[in-house]
Structure formats: C-alpha cells, structure tokens
Amino acid sequence: xxxxxxxxxxxxxxxxxxxxxxxxxxxxxxxxxxxxxxxxxxxxxxxxxxxxxxxxxxxxxxxxxxxxxxxxxxxxxxxxxxxxxxxxxxxxxxxxxxxxxxxxxxxxxxxxxxxxxxxxxxxxxxxxxxxxxxxxxxxxxxxxxxxxxxxxxxxxxxxxxxxxxxxxxxxxxxxxxxxxxxxxxxxxxxxxxxxxxxxxxxxxxxxxxxxxxxxxxxxxxxxxxxxxxxxxxxxxxxxxxxxxxxxxxxxxxxxxxxxxxxxxxxxxxxxxxxxxxxxxxxxxxx
Numbered sequence: 001x002x003x004x005x006x007x008x009x010x011x012x013x014x015x016x017x018x019x020x021x022x023x024x025x026x027x028x029x030x031x032x033x034x035x036x037x038x039x040x041x042x043x044x045x046x047x048x049x050x051x052x053x054x055x056x057x058x059x060x061x062x063x064x065x066x067x068x069x070x071x072x073x074x075x076x077x078x079x080x081x082x083x084x085x086x087x088x089x090x091x092x093x094x095x096x097x098x099x100x101x102x103x104x105x106x107x108x109x110x111x112x113x114x115x116x117x118x119x120x121x122x123x124x125x126x127x128x129x130x131x132x133x134x135x136x137x138x139x140x141x142x143x144x145x146x147x148x149x150x151x152x153x154x155x156x157x158x159x160x161x162x163x164x165x166x167x168x169x170x171x172x173x174x175x176x177x178x179x180x181x182x183x184x185x186x187x188x189x190x191x192x193x194x195x196x197x198x199x200x201x202x203x204x205x206x207x208x209x210x211x212x213x214x215x216x217x218x219x220x221x222x223x224x225x226x227x228x229x230x231x232x233x234x235x236x237x238x239x240x241x242x243x244x245x246x247x248x249x250x251x252x253x254x255x256x257x258x259x260x261x262x263x264x265x266x267x268x269x270x271x272x273x274x275x276x277x278x279x280x281x282x283x284x285x286x
Contacts, residue, residue: 005043029053029099049107062077068110078123085130142277150165164285165168166213169211169228175204227260228257
C-alpha cells in the first residue's frame with residue numbers, strides 16, 4: 001500500500017517500478033486536484049486537507065482499513081458506499097485498473113487506485129459490480145457455451161484436415177412459470193420443477209437457449225449447412241456462473257434444427273428471441 005500526499009511521493013513511486021502503467025493515471029488525478037484546489041502561492045501542494053491518494057497492492061487487507069476510517073467491524077472497503085468506482089483500461093492492453101472515490105464529508109475524499117486481479121475474489125467481485133463490469137446473464141451463458149461446444153483445430157494445420165466448430169447464433173429467453181412447455185427440449189418437458197432447493201424436484205432453469213453451430217474444415221472450407229438445438233441454463237448471479245442443465249441429455253439429444261441453411265438457421269433461432277450472439281465467420285481464423 002502506498003499513500004500519496006505530494007508530488008514528491010509520486011516521483012518516488014516512479015523509481016520503484018510499482019504499477020508503471022497505472023502511475024500516469026494517478027499523476028493525472030493528482031494534477032487535477034492540484035489545479036482545482038491548489039494555491040499558486042503554495043510552494044508544496046499537499047493532499048493533507050483534501051484526502052490522500054492510496055495505491056492498493058496485492059496482499060493489502062482491504063477488509064480492514066481502520067487507519068482511513070474503514071474498520072474491520074464495518075466491513076472495510078466493502079462496508080462503505082463509494083462515491084464512484086471507475087474501471088480504467090490500461091495502455092497496450094496491459095489490464096484493467098480501478099479508481100475508487102470514498103467521500104467522508106464535503107471537503108475530504110480518499111481516492112484509491114488498484115489493479116484488477118490484485119485481491120481476493122470477494123473484493124474483485126465487489127469492484128466489478130460497483131464499476132459496472134459485472135457480466136450479464138447472456139455473457140455468462142455465452143462463456144459457458146463456448147467452453148462446452150467450441151473447438152479450435154487451427155494448430156493442427158490444414159494438411160491434417162481439422163474442423164473448427166463455433167457458435168454461429170445464440171438466442172435466450174428467460175424461463176418463467178408461463179413459459180410454454182413446447183419450447184423446452186423433449187427430455188425436460190415432463191419434469192416437475194420446484195423453487196425449493198431441498199425438494200426432490202429439480203430447480204427450474206432460468207433461461208431457455210437456442211444455439212446454432214457451424215463448422216469449418218481446414219481443407220474443404222466452411223460447411224454451408226448448420227445444426228442447432230434448444231437447451232436449458234441456470235444462471236447464478238452471485239457466483240457469476242452459468243450451468244447447462246441435464247448436460248448428458250443435451251449432448252446426446254438429436255439436433256432439433258438439423259442440416260439447415262443460413263436463412264433457416266436465423267429464422268429458427270429468432271423464433272425464441274432475437275439472437276444476442278452472431279458470428280458467421282470462423283473466429284479462429286481472424
């Protein structure tokens with residue numbers, strides 16, 4: 001943890017090679033405070049009366065920041081209501097940083113800076129949520145679908161005739177008690193659902209998904225015909241996870257949409273909802 005009150009503090013940091021891609025952002029914030037609150041007659045501008053800039057580092061205990069008024073009993077950083085949490089994309093795709101403003105009164109605010117991935121998952125999740133970087137349900141579903149279905153064989157080389165497989169179209173509809181049974185895959189239509197997690201019945205899905213896969217043979221080129229199916233997902237926003245329900249049945253199920261051309265695939269997926277993911281070309285060759 002580094003506490004910055006003066007320009008000299010920043011200059012000293014520059015020689016320590018601590019988060020070099022983040023230091024320009026901290027310098028810009030310090031300069032803004034100086035230009036806004038500084039007095040031209042001051043020989044040394046200090047943040048003593050405004051609130052310090054604090055650079056948080058891996059290993060810092062953000063659950064107990066008592067020295068700055070954020071005690072363990074109150075939850076540390078997580079127990080405060082920040083004025084803002086801003087995500088900052090660092091230069092040259094070197095990562096993401098966060099700038100956190102915590103106001104104490106009308107004239108005193110501490111500004112924290114930290115690099116994403118420097119802290120425990122509880123802190124990282126809080127930072128993502130407060131900065132608006134929390135993934136949407138569709139983001140979580142798409143991430144899991146890619147893990148399950150996509151296949152990249154470009155490293156095998158065209159001489160081996162590998163096949164790349166990718167998600168060409170995906171649509172999603174929230175599952176509700178009014179969802180038509182006919183929209184469910186056949187293996188789920190006769191299942192009784194229960195909202196009680198201790199019930200003998202399975203928890204209902206949160207989303208119905210229609211997906212269409214496309215393949216590209218590295219010798220013969222993209223297949224003009226595509227296959228698609230409907231599946232059920234359950235999204236856990238607290239854990240930021242999406243789970244494919246009845247995975248074995250989903251993989252063994254005969255595709256509902258089989259061997260269709262591109263216009264037919266678009267029409268079939270859109271019957272459930274407008275596609276939120278569209279990728280016509282092989283993403284592994286881009």
